Amino acid sequence: MKIVVDFDKCKSNAVCMAVAPDIFEVRDDNFLYVLQEEPPEDRRPAVEEAIRTCPTGAISVEG
Amino acid sequence: MEHIVVVGASLAGLRAVEAFRREGFAGRLTFVGAEPDEPYDRPPLSKAYLAGDADRSSLALRAQGYDELDVDLRLGQSAHSLDVSGRTVGVGDESVAFDGLVIATGAAPRRLPTQPDVAGVHTLRTIADSDAIGAWIEGDARLCVIGAGFIGAEVAATARSRNRAVTVLEALPQPMVRGVGPVIGEVLARLHRARGVDLRLGVGVDAIAGDSTVERVHLVDGSVVECDAVLVAIGAVPTTDWLEGSGLTVDNGVVCDASLHAAPGIVAAGDVCRWPNEQFDGEVMRIEHWTNAAEQGTHAARSLLAGDDAAPFATVPFVWSDQYDVKIQSAGRFSGEDRMEIVSGSVEEDRFVAIFERGGRISGVLGFSQPRRVIQYRRMIADHESFDAALAFAAENP
Secondary structure: OEEEEOOOOOOOOOHHHHHOOOOEEEOOOOOEEEOOOOOOHHHHHHHHHHHHHOOOOOEEEEO | OOEEEEEOOOHHHHHHHHHHHHOOOOOEEEEEEOOOOOOEOOHHHHOHHHHOOOOHHHHEOOOOOOHHHOOEEEEOOOEEEEEOOOOEEEEOOEEEEOOEEEEOOOEEEOOOOOOOOOEOEEOOOOHHHHHHHHHHHHOOOOEEEEOOOHHHHHHHHHHHHOOOOEEEEEOOOOOOHHHHHHHHHHHHHHHHHOOOOEEEEOOOEEEEEOOOEOOEEEEOOOOEEEOOEEEEOOOEEEOOHHHOOOOOOEOOOEEOOOOOEEEOOEEEOHHHEEEEEHHHOOEEEOOOOHHHHHHHHHHHHHHHHHHHHOOOOOOOOEEEEEEOOEEEEEEEOOOOOOEEEEEEEEHHHOEEEEEEEEOOEEEEEEEEOOHHHHHHHHHHHHOOOEHHHHHHHHHHOO
16 A cells, blocks of 8 residues: 655645554644555555545545 | 435535445445535635636545445435434435435525525535635625635635635624634734735624625614625524424434434434534534534444444544635634633744643644644544643643
8 A cells, every 4th residue: 555645635734644643744844744655554444534534635545 | 224325415425425335334325415416525615616726526525436336326306304213215206215314414504684685695505606606706896705704714815815805794803703712813803804805893784785786785883885796604504404303303403322323223424413522521512514524424324334332423623724825723622711822833923823721621722824733732632631731742842
């Protein structure tokens, strides 16, 4: 599983960071940083929740 | 359970439909929506889509389509009645039998008691509403917005970004002052005035006037606002008229238990749902915001499948609003009456974090363009941290 963020859509609401802080981090510069581009498979439910709750639909996965 | 009907084809209903399939429900799914469009995203209707910066196709909540969900999608059809004991829902001329039901009919804009049906007077909920208001903005209309809540403020900001003349009328002494208190209310007022909005506070609307199309708004104090279009943005009313006589308890929304059940085999989600939130000692809430609809739709589906074993829906409500170049976010529960401390940034720079206290705990957070901090404090609210612990965190993380 590879995390894909559409940075044209991302508005840095940081909801993903609330769901999976080990994978997504919005820093003080208000930009989103993906901490693990290929997280382990056991994090898939959290990644899918981040996808569902992203206000701008900016997150997806490949694989 | 063989057949589940989801009534209301917007965000909460869609997330429920998706959750049923993800959880392995293999029976029939019927998804009923009053609007003609496939489920779409509403927040851009007052922002990017209204401004013309996003096209209609970008609003689709499910760009990949509906084949994979194997759902009977019935758009442009309203549910008009429910028989709880008979297990049927009335849709058009048809009586649709169900084993499980999700109520996700949302809310409709509140109207002024004196609101006339003349051209140029709008509320904002649907794509059609946004298109109509957008046409006025495109046409260089003078816009009068009644209500300085999030929707009114966002539309005002969008119209100002296109350099249109905008008057905002608000009955309260500051925008959203009951919710955020006078300090942040003042910040919101300044935000709009600094960008050219004619913001009139503490004013009441007497009448909207015009012959075939709106021409002016008369205020209670005798003053008059000349305008070409009016947006009435004074809140929303849950869509529950179709549930009259159904046997469900309706009181400012569909009254549900902690697991979102309104009755055995019937759950509710989104703007229409009122439930006790165990995250806040069972405080009964109804929330009209995107994140709640998304989370609650998913949870309601799981609850319906779990039946008596359903888990409570406990959440820290989260809200955002983009106005001009400022991202306003809040989480938790607070009001203008609660103790509030600015813990980061400064209100003068439109970049700050405020936290709120209830019963010794941090109960809420509101930030201007500080998403990282808002989410950090949201976590502390979820963990029932003390207000002192939040202040200590603030001292180390300015």
